[in-house]
Amino acid sequence: MDDALLPRNTAALRALLDKGVTMPVPLTVEIGDEVDVEHVSGDGVVIHPGARIRGASTVISAGCELGREGPVTIEDCRLGRGVALKGGYAARATFLDGANLGLGHHVREGCLLEEESGGAHCVGLKQTILMPFVTLGSLINFCDCLMAGGTSRTEHSEVGSSYIHFNFTPGGDKTTPSLFGDVPRGVLLREPPIFLGGQGGAVGPVRTAYGAVVAAGSVLRSDIREERSLTMVGPPPAMTQRDFTGREYRGINRLVAKNLDYLASLDALEAWYAEVRLPFFAAQGALGVLVGEGAREAIAAGRRERITRLLALAARMDPGQAPQAAFAAHAQALTEIFGGSYAAVPESLSTHAAATAAAGAPYVEAIRALPDDLVNAGQHWLAGIIEDRWADVEALLPGVARLRHREG
Structure with a gap:
């Protein structure tokens, strides 16, 4: 040929x-x-x-x-x-x-x-x-x-x-x-x-x-x-028209709060991979380790994306609007909250995960078989990581932190 x-x-x-x-x-x-x-x-x-x-x-x-x-x-x-x-x-x-x-x-x-x-x-x-x-x-x-x-x-x-x-x-x-x-x-x-x-x-x-x-x-x-x-969401409202500039951010604090909550969640997920999931990838050999690295890279890519989008939003803020000006002034500091250290994983949870992985149990089966005390410990630890991030947010922008749990 x-x-x-x-x-x-x-x-x-x-x-x-x-x-x-x-x-x-x-x-x-x-x-x-x-x-x-x-x-x-x-x-x-x-x-x-x-x-x-x-x-x-x-x-x-x-x-x-x-x-x-x-x-x-x-x-x-x-x-x-x-x-x-x-x-x-x-x-x-x-x-x-x-x-x-x-x-x-x-x-x-x-x-x-x-x-x-x-x-x-x-x-x-x-x-x-x-x-x-x-x-x-x-x-x-x-x-x-x-x-x-x-x-x-x-x-x-x-x-x-x-x-x-x-x-x-x-x-x-x-x-x-x-x-x-x-x-x-x-x-x-x-x-x-x-x-x-x-x-x-x-x-x-x-x-x-x-x-x-x-x-x-x-x-x-x-x-x-x-x-x-x-x-069940009803039909959309009748068509209306009004002036629109493309830079209206009347709900800026709510918007920022949702983004920060997502970033905090990514930090919690990254911690779960590093402290609990890692032994299960290692148990699969060299290819498993590489797949685990890819998963953590995907989480890190998600954080970079969210930070990039938040900083781009901050650059569009109107300095004449107090909430927008406050966000713009603190945007860089807000993004630096995420991706850092976190509270130590409960030793009982990490030890159990490592032993279960070494015994050859698949990850999903191992997590579903966790005893209640370790389930509660894991949930409390991950929720604490998110709460710690929000404590740092509140120190910078309390008006944003107050909207975290408000429906909208």
């Missing part, structure tokens, strides 16, 4: 085949020169025709399947065991064991899909964190948010098809991260699921409590604080 018709990296293809990777039509698979084939497992990995694998940090663990439903491209992605990306594009994202997405997915930087989470066809994600078992339907845009809730594949948080998380304000800002559930309770896998009905949306930033059910066709414009509640 003419060499011009061959893939550019046939040596990598041969190395993967020799390792045991299944490629039904290997000459249709593109492997970037920068890809380290030692970071691709040969155990049960299937790469279908039309796949493009790129990026020096890409990791493909045992049992992964790429491109079952159509061509797939991954760039600098970390894939845990048994991940299925059935057709689409993913870049600078991390997928933990059993995560999956259907045909037409488009996943960008800062995404972390934890165990057995995923979505059906045509799902768009960016700066999105899905905790274990969270399931998205089809034709969904779900960027700039974190979703938790549920305990298993049969009881999990879910987003119905044709759902949008609106993450861009009329003024052109992306200071819109939403929390569906939370981190301190969500990581412990004991909370009732959240259901967001299809053909609907949420105008970020909003917070939604565990057990909330939102009827199909509803567009959320405010928080749902009541747990185990049913919300």
Whole structure:
């Protein structure tokens, strides 16, 4: 065959085949020169025709399947065991064991899909964190948010098809991260699921409590604080028109509070990974360690994104408006609160996690089997990290801190 018709990296293809990777039509698979084939497992990995694998940090663990439903491209992605990306594009994202997405997915930087989470066809994600078992339907845009809730594949948080998380304000800002559930309770896998009905949306930033059910066709414009509640949003108001400058921030303190709460939640999640999850990645060997690093990088990317957006917002503030001027004056100091040290993890929790991981227990099973005293200790520790961040916020902007728990 003419060499011009061959893939550019046939040596990598041969190395993967020799390792045991299944490629039904290997000459249709593109492997970037920068890809380290030692970071691709040969155990049960299937790469279908039309796949493009790129990026020096890409990791493909045992049992992964790429491109079952159509061509797939991954760039600098970390894939845990048994991940299925059935057709689409993913870049600078991390997928933990059993995560999956259907045909037409488009996943960008800062995404972390934890165990057995995923979505059906045509799902768009960016700066999105899905905790274990969270399931998205089809034709969904779900960027700039974190979703938790549920305990298993049969009881999990879910987003119905044709759902949008609106993450861009009329003024052109992306200071819109939403929390569906939370981190301190969500990581412990004991909370009732959240259901967001299809053909609907949420105008970020909003917070939604565990057990909330939102009827199909509803567009959320405010928080749902009541747990185990049913919300039905009525038809939109009649069309109105008024002058609009694009720089109206009458609710600036509320907007800033939502962003800071999201940042504090990312700090708590990062601490959970560092102190509790780390041994479970290490127990999976070298590839597991790399996947764990990718997860923590996704969380750090989320923090950088939120800080960038907050500082951009601060630059747009009107110095003649007192709340806006106060935020602008303290914006840099506010962002420096996050990403630093945190209270020590309860020793009983970290010791138990390390011992359980060393014994070979999968992460999800280990967390679901935690005794109540360790569940309470973990939740209290993570909530304390968030409270500590808010104490620092209050010292700078008490008017913002007061709005933290106010519905809106």
